[in-house]
Amino acid sequence: MAHSAAHERLAALSSHLARPTAPPPDWPGALAALEATFPAHQLSLDLATRQQHGQSWGSLLPPAPPAAVLHALATSDVVAVVRIATRFGIVLIPTGGRTALEGQFTPTRQAASGEVVLPRPTIHVSLSRMNRVLELHAQDFQAVVQPGVGWASLNAYLAERDGVKLFFPVDPAPGSEFGGMAGVAGSGTNAVGYGTLRAEWIQGMTVVLMDGSVIRTKGTNRARKSTTGFDTGRLFLGSEGTLGIITELTVRLAPSVPLKVALTSFPSVANAVTAVVDILGAGLTPTSLELLDGTSIRGLNLSKILPDELPEEPTVLMRFSNPSDEVNRASLETVAKIVERAGGRELRVAKNEQENDELWKARKSQYWSQQLLIGAGCRTLITDVCVPISRLAEFVARSEVLVQRSGLVAPIVAHIGDGNVHRAILWKGAEGETERPKEVEHLAKALVKLALELEGTCAGEHGIGLTKRKYLRAELGEGTVALMRTVKRALDPLNLLNPGKVLFPEGEEEWV
Amino acid sequence: MAHSAAHERLAALSSHLARPTAPPPDWPGALAALEATFPAHQLSLDLATRQQHGQSWGSLLPPAPPAAVLHALATSDVVAVVRIATRFGIVLIPTGGRTALEGQFTPTRQAASGEVVLPRPTIHVSLSRMNRVLELHAQDFQAVVQPGVGWASLNAYLAERDGVKLFFPVDPAPGSEFGGMAGVAGSGTNAVGYGTLRAEWIQGMTVVLMDGSVIRTKGTNRARKSTTGFDTGRLFLGSEGTLGIITELTVRLAPSVPLKVALTSFPSVANAVTAVVDILGAGLTPTSLELLDGTSIRGLNLSKILPDELPEEPTVLMRFSNPSDEVNRASLETVAKIVERAGGRELRVAKNEQENDELWKARKSQYWSQQLLIGAGCRTLITDVCVPISRLAEFVARSEVLVQRSGLVAPIVAHIGDGNVHRAILWKGAEGETERPKEVEHLAKALVKLALELEGTCAGEHGIGLTKRKYLRAELGEGTVALMRTVKRALDPLNLLNPGKVLFPEGEEEWV
Known part of the structure; x- marks a missing residue:
């Protein structure tokens, strides 16, 4: 294949010569x-x-x-x-x-x-400052928003209007805005029910490219579905600001329906996983399935945020939303049986909206209540791996060994329905500290390596940025990373748009 | 900005010189x-x-x-x-x-x-011939398949195994295989409930690129979610075989739950749309919402496929699937009220599985029963626009005028929940005919133009291929088409992979 090799060299050479x-x-x-x-x-x-x-x-x-x-x-x-x-x-x-x-x-x-x-x-x-809701098409379950609108403020806006109640169901960090949400294209607590931002929630975008052109990824089209070739919009989802700057988004909305929160705990994470797989396999449609481990519950008990103490063991918090309270009740009756069969404690179901909010606080307060495990000066590194559900119990058990070996405290909050595990690595920070202790970095890296071994990903929903670049080759393979680089070069040939994010600068790769 | 213009010319020139x-x-x-x-x-x-x-x-x-x-x-x-x-x-x-x-x-x-x-x-x-199911991960609701496996044969395979019943819910043409399904990334009758192939049903792919490299778009990762930068896999969805050749796919599966089919008809399409928007707004979860117009029903009545004749007026066929028959029944009670309020006839609900199948035949037989409207020698052009649901009634009414003006027969089958309207343009073909009559082409073009005027798309689920290329500039805008061309050039610089599909060959554009 001498001819072909020469041809490839020539192509590589001319592409190098031409690179602006x-x-x-x-x-x-x-x-x-x-x-x-x-x-x-x-x-x-x-x-x-x-x-x-x-x-x-x-x-x-x-x-x-x-x-x-x-x-x-x-x-x-x-x-x-x-x-x-x-x-x-x-x-x-x-x-x-x-x-x-x-x-x-x-x-x-x-x-x-x-x-x-x-x-x-x-x-x-x-x-x-581009924070206006530009259009609302309630019949089409669509809104057109500027990138500075947050999902929480869009939902506040939607809650105030008359007529059918609509909301945007994907809930990453409370302060996040749609431009960045599309940029990372992660998820939140509702992904098991509604999917992630990589599903069809962001339907079209206006994007400024680095040649100064302005494109509308779906053009004039507001249809719910379309198949006009490969979808350039999908390219910007997860691009973390490296391929273009998003200045407008058409987003899909969901109808707001009655919620019901329930909670139970299990002797082990393996039992919890069995229950979760059975819940999903029965076709029940929880919007959230969240796992808190015994350590997280210990922090919660210290916080006294809930009126009573919870047993310090693997706890699953669930949220169901269905068109009527009857359907929620019927779903939770089935869930109760599944939980019992999987060895869980009796299912505790919120009786009303106030109890919904109260139980949900067990999840919402985690970032703060976990810190009580360390006390004043507590610093947190939130890790973000995701593994197939079938490997989740193994991941938790083996990562527990890693945590114990490290001498650190690292409670778990997991989106268990998706296999997305956040261990929050906690330590007491020194005054003016600008680097993390070595054992924290070691543990974070060991958790990623374990997740990759179990066919998981280094980044469940927080993206790559600067900190996860080193894992990309091990996870995606050289060919996929090379393809990402080809796409980056095609869209930002001068490498002036958020350079060095997602992908290392060329020649500066430091792979794990 | 003379400097900048010169810089741009230089960049264009050098990129031209370098193009292999x-x-x-x-x-x-x-x-x-x-x-x-x-x-x-x-x-x-x-x-x-x-x-x-x-x-x-x-x-x-x-x-x-x-x-x-x-x-x-x-x-x-x-x-x-x-x-x-x-x-x-x-x-x-x-x-x-x-x-x-x-x-x-x-x-x-x-x-x-x-x-x-x-x-x-x-x-x-x-x-x-690459038609094997390579892996099944039931707990993870995942299968790994070769590109020659069809969704129908995967579902037959899954139906035979013990344990939780799983299936692949997106149902394009019965004979379609996963490689081509990812290539067009369309949908079928279940899109209103399960989304399209552009959602998260295809989780990862092995793709051969034109430089001979083999990539795995999600690498080693089988996690349900991941955020490892922009997703190169999404690039191949809808690429119609122009960017790479797919040789393996990891697909997501859904649990199989009880179905219930129901049917009713309305005095007008506008009434039907009102009912559909209310059904979706109530948070009910139909998997299918299909519209047949009076002309399609006339063909159906001629076919005598159903035991009784249906009123020849806009008819909505619905399929609900929920974890239990009770939930299906409760959903359909709510639907019955919505239908009544929207001016529809009494909802006819299938009593058992046999009646489910019988009613569903009204939809399944359409390709053949529509042909009875013309008789022997009938040819069909299936059109495929999609408009926002809020514009659907207007689309149908105005397209009716176009049809009448054309003198052709063009019954409607629509995925009404998505706004995806297939008018089947029918005519009696001449012996050995290799071109369509002019009036057929005119009508097809007029339907697309009307859809674009109503913020719709030329291609709801069948893709672009050769026949829809001419509409892309009007729908997507020059910038998006230029970006698609940039991506095509980056991945297939020699233009040897399915050239001229989706995008016109350069210099041969014939825009509408």
């Missing part, structure tokens, strides 16, 4: 263009705002303030800043609610350097 | 390589098989037999034929159940020519 490169960065030029284009209230140059934007959630890296924060008010603003960035060689990072946990919006550091050095001047393009 | 081109076609060389690589039983060179593969469904183009049909038995066979194609400049077209309606697997003709001329020798890569 960004101009050398010219910050004074960029700043002058920004100031000539945008009024002062859209441009933050003060250190406080910049530092706030440079703050790294989750990764604990020291803050690296961007050179400016541009507050976009319209798609045309995003086009203008894209043109400035490509002309002056400036990096752009789109931001919104800034709830991402894996460093998705943190200015990218130069790799292999302990210092905080940004490879190029960086502008954070904040979309939070 | 396929070698001139060398069929004798390719054939020798095929014969040296594959045993005779995997290579069909006889005219009958080739003509069968060159047959154009739906588009009525004269057959254009490929030069050979290669029957792949393994991923490595596909890699081998990809290497032969790129070396000898041969076109590849992946095929499977060959149920696609828009010319997806038809050898691409040279444009602007009445004659049947293929731009390059073509090999059909048939994946139908």
